[in-house]
Amino acid sequence: MSLNIGVIGTGAIGQDHIRRCSKVLQGSHIVAVTDINREHATKVIRDLGIEANIYTDGYEVINAKEVDAVLVTSWGPSHEEFVLAAVAAGKYVFCEKPLAVTAEGCKRIVEAEAAQGKRLVQVGFMRPYDQGYRALKDVIISGKIGEPLMLHCAHRNPRVGDNYTTNMAITDTLIHEIDVLRWLLDDDYVSVQVVFPRKAKHAKAHLRDPQVVLFETAKGTRIDVEIFVNCQYGYDIQCEVVGDIGIAKLPEPSSVLLRSEARLSHEILTDWKDRFIDAYDVELQAFINDVLAEKLTGPSAWDGFAAAVTADACIAAQENGEIVPIDLPQRPAFYNK
Amino acid sequence: MSLNIGVIGTGAIGQDHIRRCSKVLQGSHIVAVTDINREHATKVIRDLGIEANIYTDGYEVINAKEVDAVLVTSWGPSHEEFVLAAVAAGKYVFCEKPLAVTAEGCKRIVEAEAAQGKRLVQVGFMRPYDQGYRALKDVIISGKIGEPLMLHCAHRNPRVGDNYTTNMAITDTLIHEIDVLRWLLDDDYVSVQVVFPRKAKHAKAHLRDPQVVLFETAKGTRIDVEIFVNCQYGYDIQCEVVGDIGIAKLPEPSSVLLRSEARLSHEILTDWKDRFIDAYDVELQAFINDVLAEKLTGPSAWDGFAAAVTADACIAAQENGEIVPIDLPQRPAFYNK
Amino acid sequence: MSLNIGVIGTGAIGQDHIRRCSKVLQGSHIVAVTDINREHATKVIRDLGIEANIYTDGYEVINAKEVDAVLVTSWGPSHEEFVLAAVAAGKYVFCEKPLAVTAEGCKRIVEAEAAQGKRLVQVGFMRPYDQGYRALKDVIISGKIGEPLMLHCAHRNPRVGDNYTTNMAITDTLIHEIDVLRWLLDDDYVSVQVVFPRKAKHAKAHLRDPQVVLFETAKGTRIDVEIFVNCQYGYDIQCEVVGDIGIAKLPEPSSVLLRSEARLSHEILTDWKDRFIDAYDVELQAFINDVLAEKLTGPSAWDGFAAAVTADACIAAQENGEIVPIDLPQRPAFYNK
């Protein structure tokens, strides 16, 4: 039993998922692709030695008879329409983040999916598939640290390009914490505040960097997330959960311990791609397996919507310096586990 | 050349300082003591095998001819009057924290000392004498991490007694961070906010525990300090300084690395006395040496005043949930280094 | 392009490899199986939902038209004959360790393979496929520690069964270090000595445990390997390479850092299966890919022979307490990389 997949968009991430499905994972075949640059789509397929139909647009891919499930890896603003079309066609769809560029758009998807009566949509948040976060969640569930009271987190990049803006610290960077911490805590945010420390020397003139984002959750857990995208020293993801009786910390990536030049040291990664590379494989394999079993379990359209609502509040908090409430509607029973 | 010291108050800390000066440090003799419980003072002296005059009250100790310098280790509310008396007598005085129970009281001492024209007062903040904090400050000064932008700190106790109150989290616990972080950064606080996470299971009904205190400094550095006094697992002091190009973390206390029972582990201390025990020796030896050299360099009356003003703002912030400004007057040139 | 695999032996490891090829890896199908217990083979196939022919014996599997490559996972004493038969049939064969139960047997395979003119045999040593050992080898190759001078290693199990003997510490336990350290150093052993420390409390009466094995290599590197199979605390593999200018240590498996009950701790694994579980996947995927590319690169028949010769010398050294030379014939040019 193999899942026939159609891919909309053969840019960097699309191409990588095609390779992944064809060369690494089990249980799927790429049978259809499209890209606004048809030549590029053709080249990707040829270079990987795959046989797949090349279609003119995403709608053709979605509606192609041979396609069982769709990967949406096109330009962000096009995600919503393709996901809605896939849902309308009753086909499973894996959509890279963002699910839609506005919370409203995410809500339309949630409503379409609910109306349709079955979970068809998975959003491409990969951190819940990271071995480290899973181990951390296992420790929380085990009760070894008691109930989580506080989280101290950091998301650091060595540097960012000139076109990276202060808002992108939320929509492109923090968005991963927004999703994974909800999952980790099985909780929702109720308010957010953003404070701006003294600016880092290596941050561009137009960019406020670093930032500290402070969340409160429905259960009262307090979260601080440092976002620092010009930290120079490495790509570094930290997450420490302080519970009633103990503290658990996200594992550092495994590496050789070196004694040299008067330092006892481990390597710190510098490229974000290396940090979660395994998680992408696990994520997509889980999607394939879940579709074959006809039961999605990964990040849902609701999770995509919750992330969008939260990100909007964070941006408001960046701008007004106040504690901004996060008003998420009641989750439809449909999305309860 | 030896310093003749008089001690006011022979409770736990007073007794410990007497032992320290007599049995551990160089360059001083305890020559006079007093306590509201004269018998207790007598017993302390006898048990340690020291010859010292027993006086009726602190004023007698301060004014005794044989006394060159005074240690004030009496009940907190009496500190101010004894420090003022020592300053009036032109004698060096080491006063355990608090310098005075109000910021106003601290200010009176600052003014008395300034009027007198010479630094005579040292406040008993011992963390700047801890080897770990000193190593951390050396790293900051070295430029290896660039300018400090953010500090992530924690002050955790396994448990506290029934009479420990929410305000004491500031005046008894955070007070150490208030002092040592000013010293570490060579900076002053300009505002503070306190947030209360979900309450810890083992905290008493009347106590809000944990708390997170958020400072901004004059240079724009942002500090978060978690205070958690019923964390159960140990006495744990954390301080991480995030700079432009790197991060430095306060050393964990040195301990044997153990492989046993499926854990690779280090011990965490459970008693605060063990954590800074060496710092007390260094602190008091520095005071003795500085007095003999006639130039105090440790925490000053001004530092005690700054700590009191900051603590008052923290308590206001606990109570009103807002960002409370911290208005410290301009530091008298007298206290510049 | 998919590799059709026949499996000889459906015991624990055989069954696991069948699952791996069918459910985890890419590029292969299990098309034929056999087991001395035919019912068991049938059940394994059925439980995994695989279609494969069931044959009467290993020779039938080897000679089946539909079989491109063979996995030998039968009883150790039968390995040699099946590998020889596969080589004679010109088919690729992956043989679980041992390649043969005697060095002589391994040599017969080496000679048969060489006569046949093409590398067809891979031995199931999985550690060179472990991410940690690969990272360690990368550091050595990088020159960051200079040339390796000494290795300090340990192989510890929490406990072993009653039938585990002193010799098995070599043939079942040390055999992994014998292989992986040759690969790590790209070097050969020239002598070995075994010393027996004071016996561990939890070791059975008939068993000498722990043992320390001391190797010298052709390049003069000295290796000490502690073997301790009743260490109680965990399954723990250590390898530290001391070079001219630095030291590199095999990574500890990644795990959550926990602060609880007065300990700062990481988990230590207790089951050897968890330690190298990923390496088995990488190993077999590499075999499949290499066969499809018609160029084996993994542990060769020569490596299997070298391990057997070395193990024989270790056993002699256990028995006579002396420094025993290890005389490996010149490696046929055929096996040079």
Add this chain to the structure above:
Amino acid sequence: MSLNIGVIGTGAIGQDHIRRCSKVLQGSHIVAVTDINREHATKVIRDLGIEANIYTDGYEVINAKEVDAVLVTSWGPSHEEFVLAAVAAGKYVFCEKPLAVTAEGCKRIVEAEAAQGKRLVQVGFMRPYDQGYRALKDVIISGKIGEPLMLHCAHRNPRVGDNYTTNMAITDTLIHEIDVLRWLLDDDYVSVQVVFPRKAKHAKAHLRDPQVVLFETAKGTRIDVEIFVNCQYGYDIQCEVVGDIGIAKLPEPSSVLLRSEARLSHEILTDWKDRFIDAYDVELQAFINDVLAEKLTGPSAWDGFAAAVTADACIAAQENGEIVPIDLPQRPAFYNK
């Protein structure tokens, strides 16, 4: 009550002990000194601002009425005669290592001391006073790791001078492990073997470096000590004790954890003086306290003798490549604790 100390030899270590007794420790005064270079002795005393009599030779110091105890910090070959003279005079004596330059010389001291009927001699082995080794011994005694079965140790220096010889790896370097491991295990060596790995790139032509020394103890514990005095990267002392049920490792010196330049790192010391600097203070304070209490508890003349006998066997083992027995006579009851 203060101990009046006379010092024989004002070279580097002598001068440092004079400073220590005068400026750091409690309970002693330096009242007499001598040096073959009288001017130097005078300068040392003057620079430290101490009043002490300057004598013509060590015998005068030993016999001076005002001297209660003697520190022998002169040239190694003169130690024996001065220690014997002090014992003959019934005075306590602290002698820097070596106690005597031959095992025979040490034995004469042991016999003189025993004849005299009272422990008067302490040898300057400082490692048993190191906080790390003490913590390690506490763990052993606690039973947390069971009985010690194996020790894996290393003694590494970044580099040595041209005049450092292969034998000095024993007499100047390993000598510290010889002493401290006996103390740690409360055990004696029964044999030793030395193996020479491939030579380190940065070792001088005449020097065999590194070396591995293998001891067996009376209780059957096996010890390997790597000696590597041109390791370049730092001064690094390692000691790992493998017991029946767990493993304990000597603490790494405490230091700031740094994230910078893609490394997560701790500092490694490069100067041996920094590594045991605190231990020298503790050692000499213990000597002073023990003399005042009239009961020596530190490294004894017997320990000095045992170290000398062991070192002789190590040198024989370096030269003949064999397992050399270490025959220590029965310890006189006098030296039992």
